[in-house]
Every structure is written in structure tokens, then in C-alpha cells.
Amino acid sequence: MTTKPNSSADNTQDRPRVLIVDDYPDAREMYAEYLDFSGFDVVEAENGMEALQRALETEPDIILMDLSLPVMDGWEATRRLKADKRTASIPVVALTGHALAGISEGAKKAGCDAFVTKPCLPEDLVKEIRKVLESQGWPKKPRRSGKYAKTIG
Amino acid sequence: MRVAVDEPIAGELPLLAARVRLLEGFVSRSEIADAAQHALAWLGRSLGVAESLCLVRPKGEASLFTVATYGISGPTLSSFSLSLDDWNNPLVAALTSNRQTFFPEARSAADRKRRPSTPLEDHAFHVVPLGANLIKDDPFGLLLVGGDAPLPLELPWFVSIFSQKLDQLLRYAALSEGDRKQGRERSLLYSIINAVTDPILLTDTEGRLLIANTRALTLFTATEEESEGRRSAVRMNNMLLSSALSSKAIEEAGATRRELLLVNPLDGSDLVFELLSTVTDDPRHGSGVVSILRNVTDLRRASEEIEENYRKMRVAEAQARAESDRLNLIIDSVADPIVVTDAAGATSLMNAPAERLFTLPHVASSLEQRWVQANDAHFSSFIAGMLVSADQRRVGEIGLFDPRTGEPMPVEAIAGKILSDHGELTAVVTILHDRREALEKARLYEQLKHGADELERRIQAATADIAQQNELLRRQAIELEQASALKSQFLANMSHEFRTPLNAMLGYTSMLLQGVAGDLEPGVKRQLGRIESNGRHLLTIINEILDISRIEAGRMPLQVSKFKIPELVNEVKAELEPIIIRSKLTLDIDLQRDLPVLTSDRQKVKQILLNLLSNALKFTHHGSVTVAARIAARDHTAMLSVTDTGIGIATADQDKIFEDFRQLDSAPTRAYGGTGLGLSICRRLAQMLDGRITVHSQVGKGSTFTLTLPIKGRR
Numbered sequence: 066m067t068t069k070p071n072s073s074a075d076n077t078q079d080r081p082r083v084l085i086v087d088d089y090p091d092a093r094e095m096y097a098e099y100l101d102f103s104g105f106d107v108v109e110a111e112n113g114m115e116a117l118q119r120a121l122e123t124e125p126d127i128i129l130m131d132l133s134l135p136v137m138d139g140w141e142a143t144r145r146l147k148a149d150k151r152t153a154s155i156p157v158v159a160l161t162g163h164a165l166a167g168i169s170e171g172a173k174k175a176g177c178d179a180f181v182t183k184p185c186l187p188e189d190l191v192k193e194i195r196k197v198l199e200s201q202g203w204p205k206k207p208r209r210s211g212k213y214a215k216t217i218g
Numbered sequence: 219m220r221v222a223v224d225e226p227i228a229g230e231l232p233l234l235a236a237r238v239r240l241l242e243g244f245v246s247r248s249e250i251a252d253a254a255q256h257a258l259a260w261l262g263r264s265l266g267v268a269e270s271l272c273l274v275r276p277k278g279e280a281s282l283f284t285v286a287t288y289g290i291s292g293p294t295l296s297s298f299s300l301s302l303d304d305w306n307n308p309l310v311a312a313l314t315s316n317r318q319t320f321f322p323e324a325r326s327a328a329d330r331k332r333r334p335s336t337p338l339e340d341h342a343f344h345v346v347p348l349g350a351n352l353i354k355d356d357p358f359g360l361l362l363v364g365g366d367a368p369l370p371l372e373l374p375w376f377v378s379i380f381s382q383k384l385d386q387l388l389r390y391a392a393l394s395e396g397d398r399k400q401g402r403e404r405s406l407l408y409s410i411i412n413a414v415t416d417p418i419l420l421t422d423t424e425g426r427l428l429i430a431n432t433r434a435l436t437l438f439t440a441t442e443e444e445s446e447g448r449r450s451a452v453r454m455n456n457m458l459l460s461s462a463l464s465s466k467a468i469e470e471a472g473a474t475r476r477e478l479l480l481v482n483p484l485d486g487s488d489l490v491f492e493l494l495s496t497v498t499d500d501p502r503h504g505s506g507v508v509s510i511l512r513n514v515t516d517l518r519r520a521s522e523e524i525e526e527n528y529r530k531m532r533v534a535e536a537q538a539r540a541e542s543d544r545l546n547l548i549i550d551s552v553a554d555p556i557v558v559t560d561a562a563g564a565t566s567l568m569n570a571p572a573e574r575l576f577t578l579p580h581v582a583s584s585l586e587q588r589w590v591q592a593n594d595a596h597f598s599s600f601i602a603g604m605l606v607s608a609d610q611r612r613v614g615e616i617g618l619f620d621p622r623t624g625e626p627m628p629v630e631a632i633a634g635k636i637l638s639d640h641g642e643l644t645a646v647v648t649i650l651h652d653r654r655e656a657l658e659k660a661r662l663y664e665q666l667k668h669g670a671d672e673l674e675r676r677i678q679a680a681t682a683d684i685a686q687q688n689e690l691l692r693r694q695a696i697e698l699e700q701a702s703a704l705k706s707q708f709l710a711n712m713s714h715e716f717r718t719p720l721n722a723m724l725g726y727t728s729m730l731l732q733g734v735a736g737d738l739e740p741g742v743k744r745q746l747g748r749i750e751s752n753g754r755h756l757l758t759i760i761n762e763i764l765d766i767s768r769i770e771a772g773r774m775p776l777q778v779s780k781f782k783i784p785e786l787v788n789e790v791k792a793e794l795e796p797i798i799i800r801s802k803l804t805l806d807i808d809l810q811r812d813l814p815v816l817t818s819d820r821q822k823v824k825q826i827l828l829n830l831l832s833n834a835l836k837f838t839h840h841g842s843v844t845v846a847a848r849i850a851a852r853d854h855t856a857m858l859s860v861t862d863t864g865i866g867i868a869t870a871d872q873d874k875i876f877e878d879f880r881q882l883d884s885a886p887t888r889a890y891g892g893t894g895l896g897l898s899i900c901r902r903l904a905q906m907l908d909g910r911i912t913v914h915s916q917v918g919k920g921s922t923f924t925l926t927l928p929i930k931g932r933r
Contacts, residue, residue: 091722095729102734133714184721184757186728 081198082106084125086116086142087160088134092183096129099187105194113137117145120152126203127194132161132172140175147176156197160185233372236264240379250274250387254286257380261363262288265372269338269364273300273309274348274384277392282313282360289364290337298337300360309334309360312345316357319345322366342366346377350385359384417491417511420498425460428506437480437511444483451483462493463507478511490515555629555650559601561643572650575618575627589621597631597648604633604646611635616650628653709767716760724753762895769902776906778931781820783813783847783856790827791845794835801835804842813847816856818931822903823858826911829896830860830923838864841920849929855909859924867915875913876901900925907931 083105087093097107108123110116114137120128128146132139139159146152158179159172172180179197181190240260247253254272261267269289273282282300304310312319323342324330330340343364347357361377363369408431411418417434421427430438438459440452462478478493491511499505546569549556555572559565568576575593578586596616604612611634618627633648727750729735731743738746768774787807791798798805816823827845834843841863848857867875876897897911904911908928915921 095722095725099729184717184724187725
């Protein structure tokens with residue numbers, strides 16, 4: 066149902082919510098714009114600390130986590146998310162430009178469910194997100210009150 | 219006396235016993251004096267005659283001699299004798315008249331004149347003539363019986379018996395005087411020949427033994443009681459002697475010396491005798507042979523011993539001479555001069571090397587003479603010093619000269635005194651040792667040591683240099699390592715930094731092309747397409763550079779797992795699906811059935827296969843591309859190949875395509891995309907997997923690239 070781009074704002078309850086964490090605004094906003102375009106409800110965060118806060122606030126269905134982040138890096142943030150009962154079940158897709166060996170290992174250890182290497186075209190990212198969500202049993206029944214309505218800014 | 223025997227008287231038995239005693243005494247006595255003494259003693263004990271004396275006239279004598287006395291003592295006794303010529307002596311008268319006479323005791327000097335002087339002195343005495351046959355012959359003796367009592371009744375018997383005994387003895391003495399003389403001589407002769415230790419024999423002409431001394435008897439006679447061995451030895455000796463003495467043998471040899479070998483009957487040993495035989499002619503007894511055997515056994519042994527000793531002496535002498543020769547040889551063979559000097563300082567022996575120093579050659583120049591004299595003088599003064607000193611040994615240096623060259627020749631002289639058993643000096647032995655060589659050696663050693671020191675100094679310098687170089691190299695190595703690490707880090711960082719903006723660029727381009735911002739004019743869309751393809755090219759370049767730097771930095775670890783080839787091929791096919799569709803080429807997948815599970819690094823195998831397939835699609839304009847998989851069970855390898863019908867590669871170029879940044883078309887505007895790093899990376903990855911990539915190609919017909927891998931790669 067969300068395979069087609071859908072710009073209608075009142076449809077947010079059926080749209081999976083993605084928390085995208087990246088300190089590079091161009092990349093973050095690009096993915097956010099395309100995800101919104103692709104029918105996702107998008108929440109953004111600039112660093113690990115903010116990501117933890119946003120995750121608790123917005124209860125995303127999936128978190129897209131860049132690993133190199135200021136304040137608190139992606140590994141630490143993922144560990145904390147996975148350590149917190151409230152957020153432990155949210156799948157985390159690690160996203161990094163570091164292609165060196167050992168990065169993906171570290172990400173897995175920190176609790177990441179999938180790993181995507183930048184550069185990653187927006188459509189490839191969406192494909193990966195859908196794959197992870199489907200493995201989680203998506204689409205799920207609506208569960209939110211809709212108090213948090215996101216619009217791309 | 220007949221009366222005495224015939225008339226039985228009282229006390230007959232004691233009388234008979236006394237008579238028997240007298241007779242028994244006579245039986246054992248053969249000397250006149252002895253028998254007479256016995257008789258007078260019997261008179262004294264049996265008839266109570268206290269004093270008595272017996273005078274006897276031996277045959278042919280004109281005097282009476284005292285042969286026995288009893289109970290008389292006095293100075294006249296021993297020499298009392300009576301000459302028959304003294305007619306006036308009443309005793310002589312009594313003898314010649316054969317008449318018993320009584321002389322009473324002399325009481326005065328006148329009485330004494332009337333009676334004879336006897337050892338009985340003034341005592342009264344009877345004179346009784348003694349004779350065996352007084353009727354026919356004159357008496358041969360007188361018995362003087364002391365006392366004035368009448369003569370005892372038994373006296374006539376006694377006189378008769380005594381006279382007969384004396385007569386017998388006197389006759390015997392007179393008769394055997396000649397024979398006894400002969401017997402004495404004979405016994406003396408026997409004593410003499412018995413005293414001779416050599417056997418002496420007298421044999422008759424028939425060889426029968428007449429006389430033999432004791433030594434000869436042991437050799438030639440044996441009694442029946444003696445052992446069989448001795449008897450047979452004696453028999454043999456007799457045979458040997460007989461044959462030696464046979465007249466023939468004597469004639470042949472003459473009365474000379476011969477050797478006779480006999481057996482010693484006592485111990486069976488051989489005895490060697492020298493036999494001296496002489497024939498004696500006796501007109502009365504006929505001729506005989508006197509043989510004297512001289513025992514030469516010991517003599518012969520002694521002579522043999524002397525010969526043996528002489529031989530030994532000769533051998534010893536020869537040995538001593540050989541010893542001396544050998545000693546001379548040894549001394550001569552010693553390279554060092556050796557000089558033996560006697561106690562007076564004169565040279566008694568020197569070896570050849572010493573002779574060269576101290577004696578002049580046959581033809582000597584005056585110069586040589588001078589050197590030899592100088593040597594002599596120096597050596598003599600050394601020896602003189604040695605002789606006067608009390609030292610047993612002395613070591614000193616003497617400055618000699620080589621007589622041939624006149625070259626100074628310092629020698630070390632070691633001298634030792636040789637003392638006799640009594641501690642007297644007999645000789646001085648001096649050994650001279652040429653010091654030239656030692657001095658030269660010392661000099662060379664000094665040089666060598668200097669050289670060694672220099673060498674050591676240089677080695678130390680070189681070692682220090684090497685240590686410095688090593689330190690430098692070590693630092694350089696560290697620096698290189700650091701530089702390499704920095705390079706890898708830099709490349710990693712750079713690729714990150716490159717990709718972050720590139721990511722945004724590609725992302726937005728893609729979004730625009732997808733119409734996120736609304737529909738686009740065809741011209742704009744075409745221009746965006748250019749941006750996208752160039753961006754992708756840039757990304758590929760960045761990725762490949764990163765790969766190479768990672769491989770070179772060893773930062774691309776193997777992640778070995780088990781996987782199935784068909785799945786991998788399908789994945790690769792799916793990833794390249796858009797390009798395949800665009801290329802309008804046929805893609806054939808030709809997999810052998812029952813392919814085994816591969817154990818290798820899946821990601822790297824996939825990367826290689828992706829590269830090979832994308833290359834094939836890129837360089838093939840029409841025709842087909844085939845991906846095939848085969849197993850060579852023999853060497854446990856799997857072969858993944860990609861075959862195309864593309865442009866192909868000339869044989870000469872087939873190695874170059876694996877080099878870095880290599881495309882055959884090296885023009886700036888290349889007809890084909892790609893960095894030229896792809897095959898280079900593939901080959902490196904294949905090597906990491908213990909595999910290899912090979913190519914078969916013909917220009918214009920196509921190429922086959924084959925990846926050969928072990929089915930079970932190492933972990």
C-alpha cells in the first residue's frame with residue numbers, strides 16, 4: 066500500500082514512520098524528502114543524543130542511523146536504543162560512508178539489524194527499508210493516536 | 219794249678235767265679251799292658267795282693283819293661299826297667315835262674331844293698347818268673363808280689379794262666395809286626411784313595427773290578443737291598459765302563475783321556491767323567507788297569523756357562539753399540555746443537571748441528587775460522603761459568619755467529635750437570651737453541667697483533683656504522699609503516715569525504731529524474747542523465763581505488779563461508795539485470811549439475827564475478843554472454859567462467875589487461891567506461907582466495923575469463 070508515492074498528509078497513520086539520523090543536512094534532507102515522497106512518515110535527528118530523544122517521542126517503525134555523528138555516535142546511540150525496553154524492538158539500519166572492514170561488524174555488535182553503505186541512492190535505501198520492515202511483519206495494524214504529525218520542512 | 223782246679227775247697231763257688239772273671243777279662247783284651255793291668259787288679263781284688271808289678275821282655279829285646287802295676291806309686295814307677303845285661307841284679311838272676319825269690323823288708327842301708335831297687339822300695343816282696351813253658355824256655359817276664367806273707371795258694375794257677383795269655387800276646391805281637399806294617403800301609407792307601415773324590419778303580423785285564431774306592435763303589439756296585447732303579451743304573455755304568463776299558467778301546471785311545479758318560483745311581487742324572495786309564499804290569503799279580511774318573515759334569519756345565527755368558531756379553535755389547543749408534547742418530551737428528559763437555563771443560567761429544575758451529579769445515583776461509591773461534595770462546599766461557607758454579611742447571615744466552623754467513627746467532631743455552639753415583643761431576647750437557655726464529659716470530663707476532671688491533675678497530679667502526687644504518691633503516695621502516703598506515707587512513711577518509719557529497723549529488727539527480735520535483739523537459743532530463751552517469755563513474759573510481767588501497771594495506775580480511783554457486787550466479791545476474799536488459803544481449807547460464815558447496819569468501823567471489831560479467835556486457839556489442847561453472851574433481855577446484863562474443867583481446871595484450879589503470883584503448887575519451895582497475899582488483903582478490911584468473915581470447919571473436927578456485931579454501 067505504500068509502494069506508490071503518496072503526498073497526502075492525513076494518511077500518516079497508515080504510513081510507516083522512519084527516524085533518519087544524519088549530521089550531514091544535504092544527505093538527511095534528501096533521504097527525508099524522498100522517503101516522504103515514497104510514502105513514509107519521516108522524523109529527523111542530527112546526532113545520537115537527539116536520535117534517542119526523538120525515538121522515545123515519536124516511536125518510529127524503523128531508524129536509519131548514520132554511524133559517524135557528533136555529540137553521540139551511531140554505535141553508542143544504537144546500543145542505548147537496544148538497551149531500552151521502550152525502543153529495543155525498533156529495527157535500526159546502519160548507514161555509513163566508511164567502507165572499511167570492521168565497520169559493519171561493529172554495527173552488528175551494537176545491535177543494528179541491517180547495514181547500508183553510502184553512497185546509496187534514495188531508491189536503494191527505500192528498497193532496503195521496505196525489506197527490513199517486511200521482515201518485521203509490516204504492514205501492521207494502526208497503533209498510533211496521530212498526535213505527532215510530521216511534515217517535511 | 220792242677221791242684222787248684224782238681225781240689226775242691228771250701229768256698230769253691232766264689233773261687234770259680236773269680237777265676238771266670240779273670241778269664242773273661244783276658245778274652246776281651248789283646249794288648250799286653252791292658253791284659254797285665256787286668257791281671258794285677260784281679261790279684262789285688264781276688265787274692266788280696268795289695269802291691270804288685272809286672273815286667274815283660276818283648277821278643278828280640280834285651281830288657282824287661284814294666285807293663286802294669288797295682289797299688290804302687292812313686293817317682294820311679296813309670297821308667298822302671300831291667301836290663302838283662304845287669305847280671306848282678308837279683309831280679310835278673312831270678313829271671314835267668316827261673317826261681318821264685320823272696321826279698322824281706324829292708325830295714326837298713328846294708329839290707330838295701332843286698333836287694334834290687336824297685337818301685338816297691340823297702341817293702342818286702344816275692345819275685346815270680348813268668349813263662350809259658352818254663353821247662354823248655356826261659357821266662358819272659360817277672361811278677362813282683364808285695365808283702366812278706368807266703369804266696370797265696372791260688373797264685374800258681376794265676377801265674378800259669380797269666381803266663382799263657384802273655385805268651386800268646388807276645389807271640390802275636392812278634393809275629394804280626396811285619397803284617398801289621400803292611401796292613402797299616404794298605405789301610406793308609408785305602409784311606410787315601412777313599413779320600414779322593416774322584417772314583418778310582420783297579421780292574422784286571424778281563425775288566426773285573428779288583429779295587430774300588432767308595433766313590434767308585436757308589437757308581438759300580440749295588441747290593442740286593444737297593445732299589446731296582448739304582449741297580450739298573452749300576453748295571454749300565456758297569457757296561458759303559460767295561461766297553462770303555464776293553465783292551466781294544468784302550469789300544470785305540472792309548473793311555474789317554476776319554477770322556478765317559480755315566481748315570482748317577484742316586485738321582486738318575488747324567489754324569490760326565492774324564493777317564494784316565496793306565497795299564498799296570500805287576501810281575502806277581504799280572505797286569506791290570508787303573509782307571510781314574512774325574513767328574514767333569516760341573517766343569518762342562520761351567521764351560522757351557524762361560525760360553526753362554528760370553529755369548530750374552532757379545533749380544534749385550536752389540537746392543538750397547540746399537541744403542542749408542544741410535545743415540546748418536548737421535549742426537550744428530552735433533553736440530554738444536556748439543557754439546558757434551560767433560561769435567562775439565564773439554565768437548566767430548568757434539569751432534570752435527572753443533573759441529574757446524576764449533577768445528578771448521580775441511581776447507582775453511584779465514585773468516586769462517588774467525589767465527590768458529592769466536593763461537594768457541596763464547597761457549598767455553600759459558601761452560602767455565604757453569605763448571606765453577608754450584609748450580610745443577612744453568613740457562614743463559616750466548617751470542618754466537620753462523621760460521622757460513624757470519625750472521626749473529628743468539629742462542630739460548632740450557633746446560634745440565636751429569637753427576638756420577640758418588641756425586642762427582644762427569645759431564646755437562648748443553649743444548650743450544652737458536653733464538654733467531656723465536657725472535658723473528660716475536661717480531662711477526664707483534665706485527666700480527668698490531669694488524670689484528672687495527673682490524674678490530676675497523677670492525678668496531680664498521681659495526682658501529684652498521685648499527686647506525688640499522689637504526690636508520692629501523693626508523694625508516696617505522697616511518698614507512700606509519701606513512702602506509704597514514705595513506706590507508708587518508709584514502710579511507712578521503713573516500714568517505716568524496717562519497718558523502720557524491721551521495722547527495724547522485725541522490726538528488728536520481729530524485730529529479732524520478733520526477734520527485736515534477737515532470738522535466740526532455741532536454742533537462744538528458745542533461746541530468748549525463749550528471750548521473752558521470753557521478754556513477756566517479757563513484758566506481760573511488761570504490762576501486764579504495765579496494766586497491768585496502769588490499770595493499772592488508773586491510774581486506776577473508777571472510778570464509780560456505781555457499782552455493784547457482785545462488786551466487788543468480789544474485790550477480792539480478793544485480794546486473796538493468797544492464798543486461800539494456801545491452802540486448804543473450805545471457806546464458808550454464809552450470810554443471812550437482813555442483814558442490816564452495817568454501818570461500820562469498821563477497822569477494824561475487825565481486826570478481828560481477829566485474830567479469832559487467833566487463834563482458836560492456837565489451838560485447840552483439841551475440842551472447844555465457845556464465846558457466848565447472849568442477850575439476852581431480853584437483854579439487856571450481857571454475858567459474860564468463861564467455862562473450864565481444865571484441866576480444868590480442869594475445870600480446872592479454873597480460874597487460876591485468877595491470878592497474880589499464881584499458882586497451884588508452885585514449886582520453888574512451889569508448890568504454892571504467893577505471894581500468896577492475897581486472898587488476900579481480901586478480902588480487904583471486905590470489906587472496908588461493909585462486910587465479912586466466913583469459914582465452916581472439917580479437918573479433920570474443921573472450922573467456924575463468925576464475926579457478928579451490929573448492930575448499932583455507933580459512
